[in-house]
Each structure stands twice: as structure tokens, then as C-alpha cells.
Amino acid sequence: GAGVSQTPSNKVTEKGKYVELRCDPISGHTALYWYRQSLGQGPEFLIYFQGTGAADDSGLPNDRFFAVRPEGSVSTLKIQRTERGDSAVYLCASSNGYSTSGANVLTFGAGSRLTVL
Amino acid sequence: SQQGEEDPQALSIQEGENATMNCSYKTSINNLQWYRQNSGRGLVHLILIRSNEREKHSGRLRVTLDTSKKSSSLLITASRAADTASYFCATVPFYNNNDMRFGAGTRLTVKP
Numbered sequence: 001g002a003g004v005s006q007t008p009s010n011k012v013t014e015k016g017k018y019v020e021l022r023c024d025p026i027s028g029h030t031a032l033y034w035y036r037q038s039l040g041q042g043p044e045f046l047i048y049f050q051g052t053g054a055a056d057d058s059g060l061p062n063d064r065f066f067a068v069r070p071e072g073s074v075s076t077l078k079i080q081r082t083e084r085g086d087s088a089v090y091l092c093a094s095s096n097g098y099s100t101s102g103a104n105v106l107t108f109g110a111g112s113r114l115t116v117l
Numbered sequence: 118s119q120q121g122e123e124d125p126q127a128l129s130i131q132e133g134e135n136a137t138m139n140c141s142y143k144t145s146i147n148n149l150q151w152y153r154q155n156s157g158r159g160l161v162h163l164i165l166i167r168s169n170e171r172e173k174h175s176g177r178l179r180v181t182l183d184t185s186k187k188s189s190s191l192l193i194t195a196s197r198a199a200d201t202a203s204y205f206c207a208t209v210p211f212y213n214n215n216d217m218r219f220g221a222g223t224r225l226t227v228k229p
Contacts, residue, residue, distance in 0.1 A: 004159070031215055042121075042205050042219040043160065055215065091159060103148045103167065104214050106207075108159030 002026075004109035006092050012115045013082055021077040021112045025094030032075050033106060034067055035091040043091055049075060082116045089113045121149075121206040121220030129226040136193040138223040140206030141186075147211045149182060151191050154203045154222070163204075164191075168211065198229040 005024040013019055025032050031050055035043035045059040049069045057067070064082075069075040079086055090113075093106035121142045130136055140149070148167045152160040164175045166182045166189065173180050179192040193200055205222040 033217070035219070040221075040224075042123075042221045045216075045218055048215060050215065093160075103150075103165055104209060104217065105150065105162050105165060106152075106160070106217060108152075108161070110157075110159045 004092055004094055004107055006090075006109035006112050008112055009110065010113045010115075012117065014117050015082060015084060017082050017116075019079045019082055019114060021079075021090050021114070023075045023077070023092030023094075023109060025073060025075070025092070026096075026107055027073075029094035029096050029107075030072070031095045031104070032069060033093040033095075034075070034077050035093065037089045037091055037111070039088075046077070046090075079114075082114075084116050087114055087116045121208050121218070123204070123206055123220045123223045125223060126221070127224045127226070129228065130196055132196060132198055132227055132229050134196055134227075136196050136200070136225055136227070138191045138204050138225070140189045140191070140220055142189075142206075142208045142220075143187065144208070145211045146184070147209045147214055149180075149189050150207045150209070150217070151178075151180060151189075152205045152207060152219070154205065156202075160205065193225075196225075196227045198227050200227050201225060 007022045033048040034046040037043045047057040052072045064080045066078045089111040091111045093108040121140045150165045151163045154160045177194045182189045203222045207219045
């Protein structure tokens with residue numbers, strides 16, 4: 001597509017429930033990133049994919065968080081047994097690895113706002 | 118973990134004035150980038166400066182980089198009300214072009 005698409009834009013759930021957040025990157029972008037942003041803070045790195053594989057998942061806070069990208073395009077961030085502290089905006093970004101300047105530049109989606117009650 | 122730290126955390130100026138935001142970081146970098154975020158939206162890339170560059174310009178934006186002090190500044194000249202947004206610096210380490218970490222941001226308000 002023309003931009004990075006994230007669904008749902010807004011998700012309200014109860015503590016303990018399972019949540020899936022979807023990211024549809026720009027067509028042809030090989031790298032896909034997930035960040036989490038709390039109110040008044042900068043994006044906190046969670047995980048990035050190069051193709052289908054998770055190249056770096058060091059930012060996932062614990063084993064309740066998991067992300068997949070089975071066909072190298074769409075990615076799903078999965079959160080099990082949600083906690084109130086998981087409430088945040090989850091941002092997805094993609095890149096083709098190198099911009100015209102030769103460096104990696106990210107294109108972000110509008111985010112999925114997760115509220116855990 | 119976050120890499121850069123911006124200051125000030127918040128900046129309020131009048132239209133037409135210049136806005137300067139600073140970013141400090143800790144590790145050696147390949148490049149440093151600035152992004153803008155309007156309220157409730159995703160981040161948008163503004164400008165990139167490489168570790169071997171000291172200054173870059175793009176329209177009303179000027180970025181400087183001092184690798185000896187591990188710091189960068191973003192200057193917006195002749196600010197407009199539409200420049201009201203949060204601005205984040207992002208660092209890319211020299212050892213991994215795909216790694217990008219953001220600071221906490223500066224919230225800029227430009228009053229008409």
C-alpha cells in the first residue's frame with residue numbers, strides 16, 4: 001500500500017485477555033519494526049524483522065509478548081494475559097533498508113492505541 | 118532501551134521565532150535522524166545526518182552533529198503554528214544500520 005497501515009486503531013480490553021495488533025507495511029519493504037510509546041515518552045524499541053525472521057527481539061519486555069511475520073509482509077504483535085501496564089500506543093514502521101541517502105529511514109503507521117482496563 | 122535524550126522536554130515560542138532542540142546520546146553512531154510526531158499520529162522522518170557530517174540543511178531545518186560531545190541539535194527557523202509537534206532524535210549505531218533507538222522527545226508549541 002501507499003503507507004504503513006495498522007489495525008485496530010484503538011483497542012480496549014480487560015486485564016488478562018489476549019490481544020493481536022496488525023501491521024501492513026509498505027509493499028516491498030523488507031524490514032519491519034514494532035515500537036511501544038507511552039504518553040509523553042519516545043518510542044521504545046520492541047522487535048524488528050528482516051524478511052520473515054526476527055532479527056532483533058531484545059526489546060520485548062517479557063514472554064507475554066510475541067510477534068510474527070510469516071510471509072515477510074504483514075506482521076502481528078501478540079500480547080497474552082494483558083496487564084494494565086501494557087496500555088500504550090504500539091507503533092509499526094517499515095523500511096527498504098536503504099534510502100536514497102544510503103541509510104535506513106523508517107516510515108511509521110499511525111499506531112494502535114491499546115487500553116487495558 | 119532508549120538511546121538519545123532530548124532537551125528541553127518542552128519548548129514554547131511565538132510564530133516567527135527560531136526553535137532549537139538538542140539531543141545527547143551515549144554510543145558511537147552511524148547516523149542520527151530527527152523525526153516529527155503530530156498528536157495522535159505516527160512519526161515522520163525529517164532529516165538525517167551521518168557521523169562524518171557536521172551540519173545539514175533542509176528547507177527551514179538545520180541539523181548539527183558533534184560526535185566528540187555525542188550531541189546533535191535541530192534548529193527550525195521562522196517557526197509556524199503548523200510546526201507544533203513533538204520532535205524525536207533517533208540514533209543508528211555504527212555496528213548495525215537496522216537498529217534505531219529514540220529519545221523521549223521535545224514537545225514544541227508555536228503560538229500564532
